[in-house]
Amino acid sequence: xxxxxxxxxxxxxxxxxxxxxxxxxxxxxxxxxxxxxxxxxxxxxxxxxxxxxxxxxxxxxxxxxxxxxxxxxxxxxxxxxxxxxxxxxxxxxxxxxxxxxxxxxxxxxxxxxx
Amino acid sequence: xxxxxxxxxxxxxxxxxxxxxxxxxxxxxxxxxxxxxxxxxxxxxxxxxxxxxxxxxxxxxxxxxxxxxxxxxxxxxxxxxxxxxxxxxxxxxxxxxxxxxxxxxxxxxxxxxxxx
Numbered sequence: 160x161x162x163x164x165x166x167x168x169x170x171x172x173x174x175x176x177x178x179x180x181x182x183x184x185x186x187x188x189x190x191x192x193x194x195x196x197x198x199x200x201x202x203x204x205x206x207x208x209x210x211x212x213x214x215x216x217x218x219x220x221x222x223x224x225x226x227x228x229x230x231x232x233x234x235x236x237x238x239x240x241x242x243x244x245x246x247x248x249x250x251x252x253x254x255x256x257x258x259x260x261x262x263x264x265x266x267x268x269x270x271x272x273x
Numbered sequence: 274x275x276x277x278x279x280x281x282x283x284x285x286x287x288x289x290x291x292x293x294x295x296x297x298x299x300x301x302x303x304x305x306x307x308x309x310x311x312x313x314x315x316x317x318x319x320x321x322x323x324x325x326x327x328x329x330x331x332x333x334x335x336x337x338x339x340x341x342x343x344x345x346x347x348x349x350x351x352x353x354x355x356x357x358x359x360x361x362x363x364x365x366x367x368x369x370x371x372x373x374x375x376x377x378x379x380x381x382x383x384x385x386x387x388x389x
Contacts, residue, residue: 163315191376193377193378195380200382201382201383202277202279202363202380202381202382202383203316203363203380204380205377205378205379208377248315248316252376260318260321260329261316261318261378262315263315263316264315265313265314265315266315
């Protein structure tokens with residue numbers, strides 16, 4: 160079945176350094192790739208997304224890249240800050256039956272060390 | 274806040290109890306979702322409703338019973354649960370695909386469920 164692999168499962172970086180999280184998806188029909196940040200005690204919050212007709216998207220310190228041929232997409236956080244510490248999830252979207260079905264990765268716990 | 278609220282935020286129940294989780298979205302969306310989040314596992318899609326009609330049931334045991342009375346409200350009725358059902362239950366909403374709108378799902382804060 161469809162799946163999304165996410166690596167690494169944990170990531171520790173020094174404040175100010177960059178962090179990169181990578182995902183690989185299996186279904187070539189996927190065409191929308193959101194990234195969510197989940198802080199302790201909260202639900203996932205969308206931080207950035209990318210569609211299959213775009214190779215890269217940037218929003219301030221956050222960027223996402225997509226390689227459709229290789230079925231890879233990555234989250235890049237530059238100049239990390241302690242408040243970036245959280246669990247990050249990638250997802251690949253399919254569109255059966257009129258709604259959007261997400262397949263999620265297993266999450267990456269990011270720790271930014273002050 | 275994302276505009277999706279869930280109550281209660283925490284719930285402890287015995288295996289013979291019956292309880293319900295509630296989700297409400299204030300975003301004008303037409304699709305609503307229930308997910309189960311367990312430690313070290315991907316978010317698991319349970320149910321999908323589109324314009325109040327259930328469009329997906331991801332092989333969820335019958336001890337979980339969803340209800341969607343209108344596009345703004347979603348319930349998950351629980352009965353005779355097992356300890357392995359303890360998890361964070363997340364509700365999400367999105368515009369319907371047929372509307373041609375963005376497909377982003379917006380999540381609520383979740384209900385932390387403990388089954389004893």
